[in-house]
Amino acid sequence: MALLDRAIVRLLPAVPKPLVQRLSSRYIAGPSLDDAVRVVRKLNAKGKCATVDVLGEEISSADEARAIAGQYHDVLARIDSEQLDANVSVKLSGLGLELAPDLCRENLESVLADAAARGNFVRIDMEDSSTTDRTLQLVRELRAADHSNLGVVLQAYLRRTFDDLRGLDNVRLCKGIYVEPAAIAYREFDEVRASYVRSLEQLVAQGTYVGIATHDEHLIGEALRVVAEAGLAPDRYEFQMLLGVRPDRADELVAAGHRLRVYVPYGTQWYEYSVRRLQENPKIAGYVAADLARRVLHRSGV
Ligand code: FDA
Numbered sequence: 001m002a003l004l005d006r007a008i009v010r011l012l013p014a015v016p017k018p019l020v021q022r023l024s025s026r027y028i029a030g031p032s033l034d035d036a037v038r039v040v041r042k043l044n045a046k047g048k049c050a051t052v053d054v055l056g057e058e059i060s061s062a063d064e065a066r067a068i069a070g071q072y073h074d075v076l077a078r079i080d081s082e083q084l085d086a087n088v089s090v091k092l093s094g095l096g097l098e099l100a101p102d103l104c105r106e107n108l109e110s111v112l113a114d115a116a117a118r119g120n121f122v123r124i125d126m127e128d129s130s131t132t133d134r135t136l137q138l139v140r141e142l143r144a145a146d147h148s149n150l151g152v153v154l155q156a157y158l159r160r161t162f163d164d165l166r167g168l169d170n171v172r173l174c175k176g177i178y179v180e181p182a183a184i185a186y187r188e189f190d191e192v193r194a195s196y197v198r199s200l201e202q203l204v205a206q207g208t209y210v211g212i213a214t215h216d217e218h219l220i221g222e223a224l225r226v227v228a229e230a231g232l233a234p235d236r237y238e239f240q241m242l243l244g245v246r247p248d249r250a251d252e253l254v255a256a257g258h259r260l261r262v263y264v265p266y267g268t269q270w271y272e273y274s275v276r277r278l279q280e281n282p283k284i285a286g287y288v289a290a291d292l293a294r295r296v297l298h299r300s301g302v
Contacts, residue, residue, distance in 0.1 A: 024274030055267035065096030
């Protein structure tokens with residue numbers, strides 16, 4: 001993204017919420033579980049599987065964290081009863097990580113147990129770097145405690161990722177979306193790409209089941225090379241994309257015989273997620289600039 005565009009994108013928090021909601025509607029299934037189920041059904045009909053995310057990382061009480069866990073139980077029950085090809089993605093902050101580690105663990109364990117009873121799987125999203133150690137430690141403890149139906153996310157922009165990936169058996173690899181200091185994160189576009197490829201090669205070499213989460217054509221090409229060179233069977237990896245981003249490319253990957261999972265967020269707490277997605281949309285600077293110009297002109301009576 002050009003420098004001016006990046007400066008404009010930083011103004012997103014100043015954009016009125018209704019406009020953010022309108023611009024980001026393609027990235028979110030809707031406010032209710034019924035919306036998510038409808039979207040997953042359509043994806044399944046096109047040969048794509050899904051991972052369902054209950055939006056709600058901004059919780060502030062134990063009751064709210066338990067309510068989010070409760071919504072995941074509802075999601076798992078619907079996936080089961082409707083025989084959808086989908087698993088779930090959770091954010092530890094939504095389950096109470098910042099309130100109390102025990103609360104978070106308790107909530108996560110209940111979701112994991114429910115998923116296991118239904119033969120399903122739980123992916124733990126990775127949030128900003130203040131959570132990385134706690135997230136990886138919890139994942140390692142739970143795996144050691146015989147919870148085998150969970151996997152974590154690693155972010156290629158973190159310098160530590162190449163070390164973190166060792167010993168993990170199920171990883172979603174993404175670039176990373178949070179703003180991190182240069183001391184711990186690669187900041188240059190090409191450095192992040194190089195770290196992604198290096199990490200992917202290592203994950204495949206060590207036999208990790210890998211979710212290749214990217215819409216970057218260069219990385220998709222590199223991933224196709226890596227899986228072909230390793231002779232990986234189609235059930236040993238999957239591509240992953242976000243709802244509303246590059247669906248045509250996703251169709252092509254499915255047609256070529258690759259497993260493809262779409263991240264499907266739903267819920268009423270849509271704001272934080274929407275802003276992150278809009279910041280990555282190459283066209284967003286134009287929309288924001290046009291909106292700001294319209295409002296300035298309106299205020300000056302033009
Ligand atoms: P990049 O941002 O360079 O995008 C490549 C191209 O894709 C763009 O040029 C554009 O054409 C298109 N594109 C990308 N985003 C778009 C958008 N919003 N609107 C329109 N077009 C867009 N991050 C994290 O820190 N923790 C996590 O747990 C996850 N989880 C996760 C799951 C899944 C399934 C995906 C696909 C991604 C994540 N991410 C994430 C987000 C990830 O870290 C990263 O920010 C985005 O995937 C964007 O990076 P790309 O690799 O797609 O490249």
